[in-house]
Amino acid sequence: MTEASAVVRWRERMPLRVERTLEPSLTVRILVPIVSIILALLTGAILILVSGENPIAVYRAMARGAFGDRYGVAETLVKAIPLLLTGLGVAIAFRMQLWNIGAEGQLYLGAIFATGTALFLFPDWPAVPLITAMILAGLIGGAVWGLIPGVLRAWTGANETIVSLMLNYVAILFSEYLVHGPWKNPQGFGFPGTEQFPEAAWLPRYGTYRVHLGLVFGLVAAVVLWVILRRTRWGYELAVTGENPRAARYAGMRTRRNIILVMALSGALAGLAGMSEVAGVGHQLQRNLSPGYGYTAIIVAWLGRLHPAGIVLVSFLLAALLVGGDQLQMGMGLPAAVAPMLQGTILFFLLGGEVLTRWRLARR
Amino acid sequence: MTQAEQPLAVELRGITKRFAGVVANDDVTFEARFGEVHALVGENGAGKSTLMSILAGLYRPDAGTIRVAGEVVTFRSPRDSIARGIGMVYQHFMLVEPFTVAENMLLGKEGQGTWLETAAIEREIDELGRRYGLAVDPRARIWQLSVGEQQRVEILRLLERGARILILDEPTAVLTPQESAGLIRTLRELAADGFSIIFISHKLDEVLAVADRVTVMRRGRVVASVEAAATTKHDLARLMVGRELASFVEHEGEAPREGTGPSPTTSAPVLELSGVGAMGDRGVPALTDVNLQVREGEILGIAGVAGNGQRELEQVVTGLRPVTTGTVRIAGRDVTNCSPAEISAAGVAHIPEDRLADGLIPSMDLTGNAILREYRRPPIARGPFLISQAIASFADRLLRDYDVKAPNRHVKVRTLSGGNQQKLLIGRELTGSPRLIVAVHPTRGVDVGATETIHAILRAQRARGAATLLISEDLDEILALSDRVAVLFGGRIVGDLPAAAATPDRLGLLMAGVTTQEAGAAVHD
Numbered sequence: 001m002t003e004a005s006a007v008v009r010w011r012e013r014m015p016l017r018v019e020r021t022l023e024p025s026l027t028v029r030i031l032v033p034i035v036s037i038i039l040a041l042l043t044g045a046i047l048i049l050v051s052g053e054n055p056i057a058v059y060r061a062m063a064r065g066a067f068g069d070r071y072g073v074a075e076t077l078v079k080a081i082p083l084l085l086t087g088l089g090v091a092i093a094f095r096m097q098l099w100n101i102g103a104e105g106q107l108y109l110g111a112i113f114a115t116g117t118a119l120f121l122f123p124d125w126p127a128v129p130l131i132t133a134m135i136l137a138g139l140i141g142g143a144v145w146g147l148i149p150g151v152l153r154a155w156t157g158a159n160e161t162i163v164s165l166m167l168n169y170v171a172i173l174f175s176e177y178l179v180h181g182p183w184k185n186p187q188g189f190g191f192p193g194t195e196q197f198p199e200a201a202w203l204p205r206y207g208t209y210r211v212h213l214g215l216v217f218g219l220v221a222a223v224v225l226w227v228i229l230r231r232t233r234w235g236y237e238l239a240v241t242g243e244n245p246r247a248a249r250y251a252g253m254r255t256r257r258n259i260i261l262v263m264a265l266s267g268a269l270a271g272l273a274g275m276s277e278v279a280g281v282g283h284q285l286q287r288n289l290s291p292g293y294g295y296t297a298i299i300v301a302w303l304g305r306l307h308p309a310g311i312v313l314v315s316f317l318l319a320a321l322l323v324g325g326d327q328l329q330m331g332m333g334l335p336a337a338v339a340p341m342l343q344g345t346i347l348f349f350l351l352g353g354e355v356l357t358r359w360r361l362a363r364r
Numbered sequence: 365m366t367q368a369e370q371p372l373a374v375e376l377r378g379i380t381k382r383f384a385g386v387v388a389n390d391d392v393t394f395e396a397r398f399g400e401v402h403a404l405v406g407e408n409g410a411g412k413s414t415l416m417s418i419l420a421g422l423y424r425p426d427a428g429t430i431r432v433a434g435e436v437v438t439f440r441s442p443r444d445s446i447a448r449g450i451g452m453v454y455q456h457f458m459l460v461e462p463f464t465v466a467e468n469m470l471l472g473k474e475g476q477g478t479w480l481e482t483a484a485i486e487r488e489i490d491e492l493g494r495r496y497g498l499a500v501d502p503r504a505r506i507w508q509l510s511v512g513e514q515q516r517v518e519i520l521r522l523l524e525r526g527a528r529i530l531i532l533d534e535p536t537a538v539l540t541p542q543e544s545a546g547l548i549r550t551l552r553e554l555a556a557d558g559f560s561i562i563f564i565s566h567k568l569d570e571v572l573a574v575a576d577r578v579t580v581m582r583r584g585r586v587v588a589s590v591e592a593a594a595t596t597k598h599d600l601a602r603l604m605v606g607r608e609l610a611s612f613v614e615h616e617g618e619a620p621r622e623g624t625g626p627s628p629t630t631s632a633p634v635l636e637l638s639g640v641g642a643m644g645d646r647g648v649p650a651l652t653d654v655n656l657q658v659r660e661g662e663i664l665g666i667a668g669v670a671g672n673g674q675r676e677l678e679q680v681v682t683g684l685r686p687v688t689t690g691t692v693r694i695a696g697r698d699v700t701n702c703s704p705a706e707i708s709a710a711g712v713a714h715i716p717e718d719r720l721a722d723g724l725i726p727s728m729d730l731t732g733n734a735i736l737r738e739y740r741r742p743p744i745a746r747g748p749f750l751i752s753q754a755i756a757s758f759a760d761r762l763l764r765d766y767d768v769k770a771p772n773r774h775v776k777v778r779t780l781s782g783g784n785q786q787k788l789l790i791g792r793e794l795t796g797s798p799r800l801i802v803a804v805h806p807t808r809g810v811d812v813g814a815t816e817t818i819h820a821i822l823r824a825q826r827a828r829g830a831a832t833l834l835i836s837e838d839l840d841e842i843l844a845l846s847d848r849v850a851v852l853f854g855g856r857i858v859g860d861l862p863a864a865a866a867t868p869d870r871l872g873l874l875m876a877g878v879t880t881q882e883a884g885a886a887v888h889d
Contacts, residue, residue, distance in 0.1 A: 232748050236739050239732070244725040249684065250716060251736045252705025 028357055036353030040346040047341060065327025066320035074209035080319035082273040082293040084218035087300030087311045088225055089269030095306055096242040096262050102149060102164025103270040104294025105171030106142040110271025111278045112175055113141030115194055115285040118201035127200040134201060134275055142271015143264040145171060150263025154256040179287055193286035203280035214276030221269055222308040270294060303350060321346060371434030373398045373529050373560035379428035381414055388414040390584040401551055401561040403571040406581035406604055407811035412564050416531045420452040421445030451522030452531040457514050461507040465489060465500055465517050469524055492523050497550045510671035512543040529560045536570055540669040540837040542875060548574045568597040580604055631660035634800050634831035639690030642676050650676040651855045663832040665846030667839060667871050673855040674835050678804050682714045683707040695799055713793035717804040723789045726778035730770055733777050734759040734792055766791030783814025790821060801825060801832040807841060819845060839868055851875055
């Protein structure tokens, strides 16, 4: 027996292989996420049992935390806002095959610009003009941070993934510098953070809950994005460039310009997320403004299939997962690691199911 | 035949294969012997490629048996098929472009040690290349090679793996007449050495030149299997399409020009290149001092062996490649180094060499592909917005006018046959009555019926007054359509002949770099 045929026979004994499926049917697309979540909950139950808790009680607490009362729902919505905005931002870049993973940094820049506007540029303005100015500042801040990798990619071919990722650290550290240094609140008892914004700069909230106007920003952005992608010449150019860049060149589309514009828009949406966090939730720029929303945004965008409606849905689901996990830690006194462990399990199964709708295991 | 006593190289019995309800192969029986070249012919969608993909281990049949060299076999993957000595050269080559020839040969090769044995493989490439007329530089990188050379690498790779049964899927579709002739010699030599060669093709002239036997498929079934010596082109064409084809009759000795439209010698030049030079992808001059004129109502054919500047010429005229010297004028206006969008707006249609890579978006539906030129203009666009109803009616009209066969306008272009893809592309490019048509291999990989349609469309455009720059490696096509023929060799125009003077022999000499003086013929122009 030659070595080659031995390898062949070994491969023959492998019972399964991965194949690309044709277009998944509608039933499959609906069923797979549901089955994925059930499997994730079952697997999570084993993990909970191993750590000595009752899985049903834990799940009930998570669900109650996220949806059980108006407070829970409101908290879920609060967390959904930045996920929605950053998710939309990265999705439009992904549509053009631009791997912007810098939403986190762009969010921070938006927050920094908005903070500067509220505290130093126009602190005496009334609410409507001030909030408008802060929205613009947030959009511009994020756009600038998105433009850097965009321009470098368009004119020098520099890899936007790496540039945008590295700029995250720059943005986060720059914000740390500001809150520890020049922008630090002198009356802050040593806490790293700026002064509180004037009340005119606070985004209106719904009743006594923390849900704020940022929710409207997110939903409006989703609609606008849908219109751009489906109904405009520019959206068509983005789709063509994403699907076949050579055809875009052939058709005379200005790819460089589009790369720059898309990266700016992508960053602007993340910047708006940063603005709405400081103006709607914290009312100041503080350390750890974002627990990684800009990274979770990548998952949001993919699970939402880069479609605005899908992204709206997924951002709420992932927010519920975050809020439910927090409740677990606070309400049941479970170890801090349990919540992220469950979150990870659910994401693992959702993404796995997603892969299996496009690929299948086949018997050899 | 004495070969009949030897076991058959390949014996397929009762092969059936369905794809999502479509029967691609219906109870097919096919045999090929060792020592013969066996041609498999049929229109696009007749099931040739499916049948051969089954033999290559890419698909598993739903029913039927496969025998190789007399033994019943089951292929679970291409690897099993390779292990049985079967190798296939696909239309789209399976080579790693940034790697060298030798590195590609080593890819996936079994039984290697830690170090790549590059020197040994390079020697082997040279040896096999000399023996079978497949010379190629083992150290060249794939992207630097012409399509014909890449194909040689594919064949060498199969030989090096010990394949005894070679399947070639439309191998000459990408070759020049000279390269095709070389390939045919190579295949005959391989057959004489006892290899079994299965040759899939549309081109009946070549089939009759190379094959010992011919099997004809139509709509998933084998309709005939005959000795090549006992058949004619006309019979084969009738078997393939199931109807008589006018073009095959006309073709024999027909004057290419029908005498309609403005007279090309007196009409205004639409495309003028003077002293044009351009660099190739490897940074060496690919075009030098090219002077050309194409007039209204004229088709100028560009003949030449692949890699002599055809691609660069196409790109220079359509704005996809910068010009380093000279000027390009369209309808008298200097468009040297204008953008593709400006050149398109000047009334230039472009049927590119590789339709799926450049001219279409395979993953988009027909509407998305139909509006690639028109999406900036009303009625498709109103301001920044696209108008859905206008898009739908535009796409439907295109599909109807150009006879694009598709279930509806929402299917992806990828799912159409080559002929229908090309008709969609041509229809789109001809919308708005362009002044100049740059057509590169317009019928490559397209079946006989669609080829006929496309040629008729190009003739109708000439009658309308359009100027056409036809770049093709299919000499028959050039001779059938052109009013004048220019030959590219080494990036220069080495001949510019009226159609009447452009005989295949004379063009062949020019394409090989023998100048008109040396060929003992009068220089035109």
